[in-house]
Amino acid sequence: EAAVTQSPRSKVAVTGGKVTLSCHQTNNHDYMYWYRQDTGHGLRLIHYSYVADSTEKGDIPDGYKASRPSQENFSLILELASLSQTAVYFCASSVGTGVAETLYFGSGTRLTVL
Amino acid sequence: GDSVTQTEGQVTVSESKSLIINCTYSATSIGYPNLFWYVRYPGEGLQLLLKVITAGQKGSSRGFEATYNKEATSFHLQKASVQESDSAVYYCALSDRSAGNKLTFGIGTRVLVRP
Numbered sequence: 152e153a154a155v156t157q158s159p160r161s162k163v164a165v166t167g168g169k170v171t172l173s174c175h176q177t178n179n180h181d182y183m184y185w186y187r188q189d190t191g192h193g194l195r196l197i198h199y200s201y202v203a204d205s206t207e208k209g210d211i212p213d214g215y216k217a218s219r220p221s222q223e224n225f226s227l228i229l230e231l232a233s234l235s236q237t238a239v240y241f242c243a244s245s246v247g248t249g250v251a252e253t254l255y256f257g258s259g260t261r262l263t264v265l
Numbered sequence: 266g267d268s269v270t271q272t273e274g275q276v277t278v279s280e281s282k283s284l285i286i287n288c289t290y291s292a293t294s295i296g297y298p299n300l301f302w303y304v305r306y307p308g309e310g311l312q313l314l315l316k317v318i319t320a321g322q323k324g325s326s327r328g329f330e331a332t333y334n335k336e337a338t339s340f341h342l343q344k345a346s347v348q349e350s351d352s353a354v355y356y357c358a359l360s361d362r363s364a365g366n367k368l369t370f371g372i373g374t375r376v377l378v379r380p
Contacts, residue, residue, distance in 0.1 A: 155310060186370075193269060193356065193370030194311075210367075241310065248366045251299045251318045256310035 154178045157242050157257035164264050170229040172260050174242030182245045183225040184209070184254065185217060187238040194241060200225055201248070232264045267292050271357045271371035279379050280349055286342040286374045288331075288357035298359040300333055300340040301368070305354045314342075314355070352378045 155176045164170045176183065182201050186194040196209030198217035206217040214236060216228040229236055239261050243254040271288040278284050292298040302314040302324075315324035320335035331342045340357060357371040 188373075191372060193358075193372050194368075195370075196367060243311075251316060251360065252366065253313045253316070254303075254311075254368065256303075256305075256312065258308060258310045 155242055155244055155255050155257040157240075157260050159260060160258070161261040162263070164229075164232045164262065166233060166264055168232050170232050170236075170262065170264075172227040172229075172240055172242075172262070174225045174227075174257060175223055176225075176242075176244040176255070177223065178244050178255055179222070180244035180246055180255070181222065182248060183219065184243045184245075185215075185225070185227045186241045186243065187211070187236075188241065189238045197227065197240075232262075234264050236262065237264045238262060267294075267298070267359060267361050267369040269357050269359055269369055269371035271355075272374045273372065275375040275377060277377045277379060278347055281346050284342075284344045284347045284351070284376065286355055286357075286376070288340045288342065288371060290338050290340065290357070290359050292359055292361045292363075294361040294363040296362065297333075297335055298361045300331070301358040301360070302329070302331055302340075302342050303356040303358060303370075305356070305373070307353070311356060347376075347378045349378045349380050352376055 184199040185197040200206045200219040218226045242257040268291045299318040301316040303311040304314045305311045315326040317324040317333040323332040354373045
């Protein structure tokens with residue numbers, strides 16, 4: 152069974168509304184990540200976390216908040232959703248951040264902001 | 266910064282034919298980056314297909330191969346004979362010590378294998 156699960160699978164949100172994307176992992180990994188993918192772009196890192204109750208900014212954090220209430224759970228929060236945040240969002244986990252580290256991904260959440 | 270360029274769009278290939286997906290990279294690290302291919306099958310998350318951490322070496326998995334060519338800064342993915350089950354999106358990626366070991370991904374190449 153999937154070790155990284157995301158919810159919801161897809162969501163339609165209105166501009167200016169609040170959106171929360173959830174991620175749960177059973178890998179017992181310390182590191183968790185949120186990426187987004189847009190047409191014409193590779194996956195880009197939004198936020199990551201290496202321990203519960205702590206989050207770090209990735210490469211494109213503007214407009215997003217993250218929350219890591221436990222080792223297993225990592226949420227991505229869009230306080231005021233905008234059209235430009237329409238994308239597919241992937242959560243991932245890893246043991247550490249070694250240079251050859253393997254990431255384990257969820258199946259993605261397709262977010263459409265109207 | 267680091268970047269990865271791979272074959273864009275969709276590649277359609279008939280079953281039992283060969284496949285190649287091109288990938289070239291640019292890394293800011295003084296040393297050499299580590300290179301990866303991830304694959305996303307329909308309805309699933311990305312999963313690691315193969316990785317190579319030493320320049321000049323070849324990685325292989327599930328019939329796929331990729332050779333780390335530091336002179337050409339390339340890491341092309343090849344398979345001699347594809348199956349319908351190879352239909353997926355393939356992502357080339359690199360990790361670089363100078364970027365905190367974060368992964369930089371290409372845009373992904375969708376492969377459709379026709380029976």
